Amino acid sequence: MKSTVIDIENAVVSYREDIALRGLSLKVRSEEFVGIIGPNGAGKTTLLTIVNGLGKLLHGRVSVLGHYITPGNGHSLRKQVGYVAQVQNIDPRMPISVREVVMIGRYGLLGLLRRPSRHDWEIVDEVLALVGMSHLTWRPIGHLSGGEQQRVAIARCLAQEPELFLLDEPTASLDWKAQSGILELVKQIHDSRHLTTLFVTHDLSCLPVACGRVVLMKEGLIWGEGSPDELLTDANLSQLYDMPISAVVRLRKQTISVQD
Amino acid sequence: MDLSIFGYQFMQNAILSTFLGGIACGTIGVFVVLMHMPFIGVCMSHAAFAGALLGLWLGFNPLLGAFALSLLSAAIIGPLADRGELNPETSVGVIFSLMLGLAFLFMGLMPGNKSGALELLWGSILTNTRSDIILLGIVTVVVVGLVFIFYKEIQATIFNRNIALSVGVPATLFLYGILFLTGATITASLRSIGGLLIFSLILNPAAAAYQLTYSMKRMFLLSAGFGVLSGWIGLLFSYLFNIPSGATIVVTSSVIFMIAAIFSPKRKVKGWQAKPLLKEG
Incomplete structure (x- = not known):
């Protein structure tokens, strides 16, 4: 049995009058890939911020x-935790190259007063190759597309050599091709590096195949937990999103027929 | 052109002051431009002006008052902006108007001759004393030294504070450090450039450098260079046409910005993308 790397007991987090987490408990074992699913405002991002120490526990x-x-x-903890957020709005004129952005991942590990060595730059080039971004190494980061920026963000996390990998809606606002590329990359990284991974999404079609366990969240609490096959049923999802899944499917079909 | 004036001590002091002030303001300007906080800088420079007037009115060192009030304004704005409790622009606007109000209140309460107060408003680089230059020299060395030593943490904080925090860089500490250095630079340059004009010397050289490069290191160097150039050319025009030096320095920095904006390679992004970024690292 793998050891427990994340142990949350009865966590309560509040932003002024809104309670984001209402006494949530969760355990995650080493090398697990956990998908966290729920509607907007369920507390999914807050859950990730208490894991990397940026959220304040009440x-x-x-x-x-x-x-x-x-x-x-x-x-000190965050140096061991890689975090990829949603696509950021980066100023296209920002004077920083893709290679330098990936190196930022190593800054915490290096500590104050130490400059990146040749070895650090080699690691950066290696992870850029792994995410398929070597050809854009010297580009200003703001010139990249959303999908390319997310690949760079993943490379930044890998350069950090983390023990935990947190992804917060990394495919939101990307087109289908970029989405599937990122999901494939995340699966490939989990398969090869066995990193304990938490993957947050509100969109079920963006759940990577590697996901071994899903946690359904609603209104700051865990609403259901288990394997994707047993948990992601039409009945469960209809209750989770307060909307019959059959209606969503029907609406999608209508949209497609209008476009035809 | 009679250049014998440059042999006089007061003119040499002015040249040295503009050199040091140009470097310090140009360096600070890179933070202001890249972190999108021009209004915080404007607010801090007006707070410094109000603090200096408070010192003049109550009879203590005006620069001490300037430093204290500019830091106080940063200490109020920083957490408000950091926590997102208020729209930062709203809080900065409120504090900016308060500082301007206080400045004119102190000026009104000041008895007798107000020429000292006006000097702090417009600056008077030609009356700089040795102690002014020493203070400016110390601030410049500290600003440049800290940027050199903590370049990587500063780069990460400027790029994205949340990302810097998430990799274990103490980005909040660096944000407050940057605000502290901004206050110190504004205070040390106050007597030379003046409370109303100092901010242009912080913003314009960095904004010009921003137009010209995709490398942050080069942006720091270009900005400091443009700061010094603005000071020296402004000083020359001030002497040639017998007009206030603070104004000529600021107008020169604005002209440099306009030239940089016109010739900016960033205006032609597609053409630029065909060429790779120069290697560095």
Whole structure:
């Protein structure tokens, strides 16, 4: 049995009058790939921020990689946790190249006062090759498309050599081709590096095949947990999204027939 | 053209002040431009002006007042912007108008001759003393030194504070460090350039450099260079046409920005993309 790397006990997080997490508990074992699914506002992103120490707990305890998170140890912990957010709006004139952005992933590990060595740059070039971005190494980051920027963000996380990999809607606002490319890449990384991965999405079609367990979230609580096959049924999803799935399918079909 | 004036001590002091001020303001400007915080800088420079007037009114060192009030404004704006409690532009607007109001209040309360106050408004580089230059020199060395030492953390903080935080860089600490350095630079340059004009010397050289390069290191160098150039050319025009130096320095920096914007390769993104970015690292 693999060891537990994330242990959340009764976590409560609140943003002013809104309660984002209402006493949530979750355990994740080493090398697991967990998909976190739920409608907008369910608390999925907040769950990731308490795992990497950026969210403030009102109540409860979070242990990550064997350490309880306190306000003081967030920085040292985050060096071991890779985080990919949604596509960011990057100024196209921002004077920073793709290679430099990936190197930022190593800055926490390097620590203050240490400059990147040749070895660090070799790792950066290696992960850029892995995500298929070697040809854009010297481009300004703002000139890349959304899909390319997400590949660079994944490369930045890999350069960090993390023990945990958190992805927060990495495929949101990407076209279908870019989406499937990113999902394939995430699966490939999990297969080859066996990184414990949490993948947040509100869109079921964006759940990677590698996902071994899904956690359904609604209104700040875990609503269901289990293997994708047993949990992702029409009845469950209709209740989770407060809308019959058959209606969603019908609407999609109507849209397609209008376009035809 | 009679250039014998450059042999005088006061003119040499002015040349040295513009050199140091140009480097410090140009360097700080890169943060202001890339972190999209021009209004925070404007607000801090007006706070410095109000603080200096408070010092003049109550009889303590005006630069001490300038430094204290510009840091106070940063200490108020920083957390508001950081926590997202208010739209930063709204909070900056409120504090900016308060600082301007306080400045004119202190000026009104000041008894007697107000020439000292007006000097802080417009700047007077030709009356710079040795202690002014030493202060400016110290601030310039500290600003450039810290950028050199913490370049990678500063680069990550400028690029995206959330990403910097997520990889374990103490980005919030660096944000406040940057605001602190901005306050120190504004204070040290206040007497030379003046409270109303100092911000142009921070913003314009960096905005010009921003038009010309895709490398952050080069942007720092170009911005500092444009800052010094603005100071020296402005000083020359001030002497030639017998007009206030603060104004000529600011107008020169604006002209440099316009030239850079016209010839900016970033305006032709497609043409540029055909060529690779120059290697560095």
